[in-house]
Structure formats: C-alpha cells, structure tokens
Amino acid sequence: MANASQRSLHPSKSFMNTINRESAQDVLDSVQRIHNLIDSIEHKQVEIEKAWSNMERNIDVLKEIDNLEEGVASVTNWILGPADSMLNAHYQIGFDVASSEELRLEHEKLELECRETYGKYAELLHKIDSISSDYLSEDLKSQRDFMDFVCRSFATRLEKRRNVLITSQRFFRLVSEYFDKTSEVFDKLIMGSRTCNVSNAGVKLMKLDRSQQKLEGLEQELVKEGEKLSDVLSMPVKDALCRDVLIDYGEDIVNIKDILDATNARKNIFNDSVELQKLTLKQIALVYTYESDVEQAISWLNDLFDVLVDSHVEIGCNVTEIQVQKQEHQSFQDTARGTYEYGCQLVNGAKVLRISCKLDLMSNMGLLSRLRQVWRQLRSVSQEQLTRLRVCAVFHKNVADVSYCR
Incomplete structure (x- = not known):
C-alpha cells in the first residue's frame, strides 16, 4: 500500500x-x-x-495468545490426564526397607517426568503475566488461573506422596535396626554373659545399661514414626481437582499396627531379659567385690602375722609389764578375729551369690581355704605367745610372793 x-x-x-x-x-x-x-x-x-x-x-x-492458550491447555490436560493417572497407580508404601526404597526411587522417576511440564507451567505463567491487560482476555485469565490451581494441587499431592514414602522408609529402617540391635545385644551381652568372668561383670553391666538406653530411644522413635505414618495414611487423598481419590490403605495400616504390636512384645521380652541379666551381673559384680575384700582380709591377716612375729615375742620383766603386754595382745587377737570373721562373712556371701548365678565354686572354696589357713597360723602363734605371757606372769608372781615371805 x-x-x-x-x-x-x-x-x-x-x-x-x-x-x-x-x-x-x-x-x-x-x-x-x-x-x-x-x-x-x-x-x-x-x-x-x-x-x-x-x-x-x-x-x-493474537498468535502469541493462541500459542499460550494451547500451552495452557496442554499443561492442564497433562496434569489432569497422564500425571494424575500415573500418581493414582503409585500408591503403595512397601512392607520393608527394600520395597519402600524401590517405591521411593520410582517416585523420583515420576518427579523427573513432571519436571518438564512444570518448567512449561512456569514459563507460561511468566509470559501470560507479561502480556498487557489490553490484550489479556478474561478467557485466558480463567485458563491461566485454572492451570495454576491444578498444577499447585498436583504438586501438593506429589509432595505428600514423597513425604509418605520417606516416612515409610524411615519407619521400616527403624524397625529393622531395632530388631537387629536387640538381637545383637541379646547374643553378646545376655547369652554371651552366661559364662561371664567375675572381674569384668561391672564393665558388662555398664555396656548393657548403655545399650538398653539406646534401644529405648530407638524404640520410642520407631513408635513415633509408625504412628505418624498410620495417621498420614488415614487422611483422604485428593486429586488435582481436589476430588477424593479412592485409595484403601486399610491393609497397610493393619500391617503397621501389627509391627508396632510385635515391637512392643519384643521390647517387653527384651527388657525382662535385660533386667534379669542386669540383676545377675550386679550379683556377679558383688561376688567380685566380696572376694576382692576377702583377698584384702587375707592380706591383712598376713600383715598381722608378720607384726605378731616381729613385735609381740618379747616378755616383760615383771607382772605389770606382762599384764600390759597381755592386754595389748588380747586387743591384737580381737582385731585378727574380727578380720577373719569379716572375711568369712564375705566368702560365704560370695558363695551364695555364686550358687544363685550358677558360677563355679572352686575359686571360692580355695579362697576360704586360704583364709582359714592364715587364720589358723596366726591363731596358733598368738596362742603360744599368750601362753608364754601367762606362764611368765605366774612365774613373776610366785617370785614376788617368795620374796615377800622372806
């Protein structure tokens, strides 16, 4: 023109x-x-x-608007069609660690398939929002808002599905870890302690106590995740149009409840075994303490014997000196007898505990034999010294009487 x-x-x-x-x-x-x-x-x-x-x-x-309308329709139709169908087909949560991990990987693939569409969705929003209001029709606005609604609804459902799978995997991993750990502790610290050496019973008791505390924390976390998963599965599932999706998680909820019941039963049995074993280890630790004190009593008696031989062999020169020596020797004998009787009480207490814990009695009998032997040796020498003191006291008294008569 x-x-x-x-x-x-x-x-x-x-x-x-x-x-x-x-x-x-x-x-x-x-x-x-x-x-x-x-x-x-x-x-x-x-x-x-x-x-x-x-x-x-x-x-x-107008051409751009036509393209945008086609793009909006394409994204909306894909979300309401293939995307919703794919998500409807993926609703299982698994029944163990391996199956839940497999489902999580499948969900990641589904998210990757949705990524391209979400990129188009974001691009369309940007282009539509950039168009002047003079050219933006109410129809395109409505299409844009509807696309935004279904995409956001689908993204919310996709995110919930991912969280469900993460919770499921974490729950089954905690279940597996709890059962494995309880078996390990039972084998090592309970069954393995049936032939426990009395000297390391205290160490095993501390290990068992720490393991029990860790397992209690693990069990509490397991129950928390199981209840959380059960609650999430009980909630209604909505599609991209916020309509209810008929998905029955009844069997999964029952399975979770059965697992929690089994976990609770295992916890009770395990705790009973642990408490019994802790009691046994405490008794074995007492055996070690008692018999260590018996060893100390034997050492004290040996020391008293050495003192007796070195310092209690002299005889006084008169009745008064001998009387003082007799009193000191009597006090010495009382100390030795108290030590021996204390050792006997300990060795007998250790024997009772050994019988209760089904431990070997040979070392206990050997300890009692050594205690009696050192006591007999000490008592024999002590009696000899006491006899000498008495004889000398009589002698000095007779000498004094004769001198008085003269």
Whole structure:
C-alpha cells in the first residue's frame, strides 16, 4: 500500500514541476490545491502505515495468545490426564526397607517426568503475566488461573506422596535396626554373659545399661514414626481437582499396627531379659567385690602375722609389764578375729551369690581355704605367745610372793 501511494505521488510531482515552469497565473490556484492534495495523501499514507504496523503487532499478539492458550491447555490436560493417572497407580508404601526404597526411587522417576511440564507451567505463567491487560482476555485469565490451581494441587499431592514414602522408609529402617540391635545385644551381652568372668561383670553391666538406653530411644522413635505414618495414611487423598481419590490403605495400616504390636512384645521380652541379666551381673559384680575384700582380709591377716612375729615375742620383766603386754595382745587377737570373721562373712556371701548365678565354686572354696589357713597360723602363734605371757606372769608372781615371805 505504501508503494502504491508513492507511485501515485511521483507523477503528480512531475506534473507540478511542468506547471511551475510555465508560470501561468491562471493555474496557481490549481497548484495550491494540488499541493494540499499531496499533503493530504502523504498524511493518510503515514496513518495507513501506522495502522498497518498496529495490525501486524495485533496479529503477533493474537498468535502469541493462541500459542499460550494451547500451552495452557496442554499443561492442564497433562496434569489432569497422564500425571494424575500415573500418581493414582503409585500408591503403595512397601512392607520393608527394600520395597519402600524401590517405591521411593520410582517416585523420583515420576518427579523427573513432571519436571518438564512444570518448567512449561512456569514459563507460561511468566509470559501470560507479561502480556498487557489490553490484550489479556478474561478467557485466558480463567485458563491461566485454572492451570495454576491444578498444577499447585498436583504438586501438593506429589509432595505428600514423597513425604509418605520417606516416612515409610524411615519407619521400616527403624524397625529393622531395632530388631537387629536387640538381637545383637541379646547374643553378646545376655547369652554371651552366661559364662561371664567375675572381674569384668561391672564393665558388662555398664555396656548393657548403655545399650538398653539406646534401644529405648530407638524404640520410642520407631513408635513415633509408625504412628505418624498410620495417621498420614488415614487422611483422604485428593486429586488435582481436589476430588477424593479412592485409595484403601486399610491393609497397610493393619500391617503397621501389627509391627508396632510385635515391637512392643519384643521390647517387653527384651527388657525382662535385660533386667534379669542386669540383676545377675550386679550379683556377679558383688561376688567380685566380696572376694576382692576377702583377698584384702587375707592380706591383712598376713600383715598381722608378720607384726605378731616381729613385735609381740618379747616378755616383760615383771607382772605389770606382762599384764600390759597381755592386754595389748588380747586387743591384737580381737582385731585378727574380727578380720577373719569379716572375711568369712564375705566368702560365704560370695558363695551364695555364686550358687544363685550358677558360677563355679572352686575359686571360692580355695579362697576360704586360704583364709582359714592364715587364720589358723596366726591363731596358733598368738596362742603360744599368750601362753608364754601367762606362764611368765605366774612365774613373776610366785617370785614376788617368795620374796615377800622372806
């Protein structure tokens, strides 16, 4: 159209040049009219060009809007169709660590498939929001809002599904860990302690106590995750249009309850075994303490024997000195007898505990034999010394009586 205008204006200008050369007065008015006509044509040409540009721009915008509408429809239809169908087909939560891990990996693949569509969704939102309100129709606004609604609803459901699988996997992993750990502790610290050495019973008792505390924490975490998973499965499932999806998790909820019941039963049996074993280990530790004290008593008696031999063999020179020595020796004998009797009580207590714990009695009998032997040795020497003191006391008394009679 612009070219046609130019072609029409060119002969007119040539014609005007010819008229100007003739310079005829009678045509001056006509020249003016022609100039005005040319100006009018040029002005209209500019307006036509502007209108043409606006029309082309409007056509481009309309094409873009058509493309956006097609894109919105494509994304919306994919979410409401294939995406919802795929998610409806993936509803299991597994029954152990391996199966729940497999389902989680499948869900990650599903999320990857949705990623391209969500990229288109974000791009469409950006483009639509960038369009001037003069060109944005109410229909496109409605389509845009509907796409946004279904995409967000689907994303929420996809996120919930992922959280369910994570909770399921964590629950089954805790169950497996709890059962494995209780078996390990039972084998090592309970069954393995049936032949426990009395010297390391205290160490095993501390290990068993720490293991029990850790397992109690693990069991509490397991129950918490199981109850959380059961609660999540009890909640209604909504599709992208927020309509209820008929998914029956009844069997899974029953399975979780059975696992929690089995865990509780195992906990009770395990705790009973642990408490019994802790009692046994405490008794064995007491055996070690008692028999260590018996060893100390034997050592004290040996020390008293050495003191007796080294320091209690002299005899006083008169009745008074001998009487003081007899009192000191009597006190010495009382100390030795108290030590021996204390050792006997300990060795007998250790024997009772050994019988209760079904431990070997040979070392206990050997300890009692050593205690009696050192006591007999000490008592024999002590009695000899006491006899000497008495004889010497009588002798000095008789000597004193004879001297008095003279």
